[in-house]
Amino acid sequence: MTRLRFGLAGVGAGAKNLLTGFGQSELVKLAAAADVRPEALAALNRQFGARTYSSVEEMCRDPDLDVIWVATPNPFHAEHAIAALNHGKHVIVSKPMAVTLDQCEAMNAAAERNGRYLLAGHSQAMAAPIRKMAELVASGEYGRLAMVHTWHYTDWFYRPRLPDELDEARGGGVVFRQSPHQVDIVRAICGGEMVDSVSASTFRLDADRPGTGAYTAFLRFAGGAAATLAYSGYGRFNAAEITFGQGRARTAVVRGRSGSEEELALKESSRYTGSDALPVTHGQPFFGLTVASCERADIRQSPNGLYVYDESGQSEITLPPDEQRGEAEFQEMHEAVVHGRPLTHSGRWGQRTHEVTLAIVESARLGHEVRLSKPTAAI
Ligand SMILES: NC(=O)c1ccc[n+]([C@@H]2O[C@H](COP(=O)([O-])OP(=O)(O)OC[C@H]3O[C@@H](n4cnc5c(N)ncnc54)[C@H](O)[C@@H]3O)[C@@H](O)[C@H]2O)c1
Numbered sequence: 001m002t003r004l005r006f007g008l009a010g011v012g013a014g015a016k017n018l019l020t021g022f023g024q025s026e027l028v029k030l031a032a033a034a035d036v037r038p039e040a041l042a043a044l045n046r047q048f049g050a051r052t053y054s055s056v057e058e059m060c061r062d063p064d065l066d067v068i069w070v071a072t073p074n075p076f077h078a079e080h081a082i083a084a085l086n087h088g089k090h091v092i093v094s095k096p097m098a099v100t101l102d103q104c105e106a107m108n109a110a111a112e113r114n115g116r117y118l119l120a121g122h123s124q125a126m127a128a129p130i131r132k133m134a135e136l137v138a139s140g141e142y143g144r145l146a147m148v149h150t151w152h153y154t155d156w157f158y159r160p161r162l163p164d165e166l167d168e169a170r171g172g173g174v175v176f177r178q179s180p181h182q183v184d185i186v187r188a189i190c191g192g193e194m195v196d197s198v199s200a201s202t203f204r205l206d207a208d209r210p211g212t213g214a215y216t217a218f219l220r221f222a223g224g225a226a227a228t229l230a231y232s233g234y235g236r237f238n239a240a241e242i243t244f245g246q247g248r249a250r251t252a253v254v255r256g257r258s259g260s261e262e263e264l265a266l267k268e269s270s271r272y273t274g275s276d277a278l279p280v281t282h283g284q285p286f287f288g289l290t291v292a293s294c295e296r297a298d299i300r301q302s303p304n305g306l307y308v309y310d311e312s313g314q315s316e317i318t319l320p321p322d323e324q325r326g327e328a329e330f331q332e333m334h335e336a337v338v339h340g341r342p343l344t345h346s347g348r349w350g351q352r353t354h355e356v357t358l359a360i361v362e363s364a365r366l367g368h369e370v371r372l373s374k375p376t377a378a379i
Contacts, residue, residue, distance in 0.1 A: 002338050004330070007032040007065045007078050007089070009056045010042045010072035012337045014094055014122065016272040018069070020280050021326030022048070024041045024195050027066075027334040034059035043274020056080045060087040067333055070123070073164060074171030076108025078103035085110040085118065088280060090337060092329050094122035095180035096357060097350035099171035104351040111347050119329060119343050122351020124287035125184030126328035129301045133292055134188040136299060136317075142310065143295025148186045148227040152178070152288025155235030157213035160266035163259040166206070166211030168361065173212035174233045175202055181287055183341045184345075186219060186227035189292050190351070194222040199357035199369040206232055208256050217360050224298050229360075231288075239288040281324050 006028050008015055022030040033044045041052035053059035056076075060068060060083045068084035069092045070077055078098045081091045091111070093289075097120045098104050099306040107337040124130065137145050155168075156174060164170040165177070187195070200217035204210065214232040215229035221227070240248035254263050284301065291300045297310040305319035342347075355372055363370040 001026060002334075003027060003029045004090075004334055004337060005029050005031040005064060005065045007034065007053075007059045007068045007084075008044075009034050009059065009068055009070045009084070010076075011035045011037070012043055012073075012270070012271045013158050013267070015071040017070075017279055018071070018326040019048075019272065020278045021324035021330065023189045023278070024324055025032045025327055025330050027327075027330045029329050032059055032062055033067055037271070040272050043272065045356055055250060055301055057083050060084045060089060062275045065089060067092060069121075069329075070210070073162070074176065075164065078107055081107045081118065082110045085114045085116050088114060088116065090117040090119075090333060092119045092333060093347075093350070095120065095184075095350075095353075096171060096176050097180070097347070097354050099176070099348075101351070101354060101358060104347070108347040109229065109352050113119060116351075117333060117343055118347035119333055119336075120345050120347055120353065121329040121332075121341060123184040123345065123353075124181040124285070124327075125188045126332075126345065127285040127287070128323050128328070129284055129306055130185050130188060130290065131287075131328070132306055132317065132319055133290070133299050133301075134191070135299075136306070136308070137189055137292055142297035142299070142308075145190060145225045146293045146295065147225060148189045148290065148292045150185050150227070150232075150290040151181070151230040151239065153232045153237045153239040154232030154288075157209065158210065158233075158235045158254050160254050160270055161258045162264070162267060166209070168212060174231055175212055175215050176349050176356060178231050179215065179229065179357045179360055180227040180232065180234065180353055183219075185287065185346065186229065187349075187353060187356075189290075190221050190223070190225050190227065193358050195352075195359075195372055196220045196222050196355055197371045198363050200360040200363040202361065203366040206368065210257065213257060215360060215364065217363070219356065226316070229346070240286075242289055243286040243301065245285055246303065247288070250324050256302055279325075281322055281367075283321050284319065285325075286321070 032051040204216040
């Protein structure tokens, strides 16, 4: 089996979620990492034997790497992905793909110009239950898809954050950071159909901690299906209560304006340092409640996979548990690079998801529906 040699750009809080997957996957090897935190690099070298670089650009010149996973802060995604593509590497970029649409376009142009794969990843739509839900809907067994609802309630807004992470102009706040998961989920279940229009409201519910912490959106798809997204990061109701206790968010810890020394210290301790045990996924991954309604059935996640509710009642489809974060992206990239199979979650897919994310912000600002006028293809 050809193992793809990966370089990880940015070994922070999000990247930490991927390291167990890197350690366990038979498809990849974590061969190098770049970060501006020397202590994280030293730990990664000890734990994985990875070569280390103090700049992403320098890592991209390493000839013994096939793929760069970009997990640096959002404002750097375009710069780091384009550097990697220009050095002939394939790229996986963590969500959100970038901050602006121009950046997405430049990233896709770089992938196309260099003949390299760009995968928009680290998205909860790649979780096995969502992939299976999309597959069941696409099979047509339950008739036409009517609507999808995906609702999540977490304490995202009160976890330790750098000031940029709550600043919408820098790709922060819950719309930029969390809607890519939900938009990807409903787009996947709708078979990648074009989103025609978006109507949304966003909310800033804590005057002492500026930033967008909640939103809701209504999406109309070209084929007639519709979806709602709801997200609150204010840490009150926890969606785990309605998802069988699974997918529980971390405990809220920070109040007040972001940027205090205490918050920065907490943020640092949430990142990879090599000192904590790596997070291991147990059971099925949940990102709140997702329900798909077709002509003849409703489908939602169950503790072991999916529940299908149809005229014969409720039945459960079990799925293998414990797939680690990153493995779905590794498989998709491996299929593309080794077997030439086109990516599903390509950079063009990611760009279309980002159009919807930006339309949520725009619709909320304008106070009315936003039509996505660009003709978008199936993915
Ligand atoms: N899908 C998920 O589950 C998930 C979870 C968290 C974060 N993320 C994504 O991961 C990305 C990073 O977020 P985070 O919470 O890990 O932030 P973070 O600040 O904890 O991590 C970013 C890392 O990049 C490093 N870095 C910063 N600037 C750099 C530069 N110029 N060159 C090299 N390294 C640099 C930092 O030192 C840090 O280690 C974001 O895009 C975020 O949306 C995804």
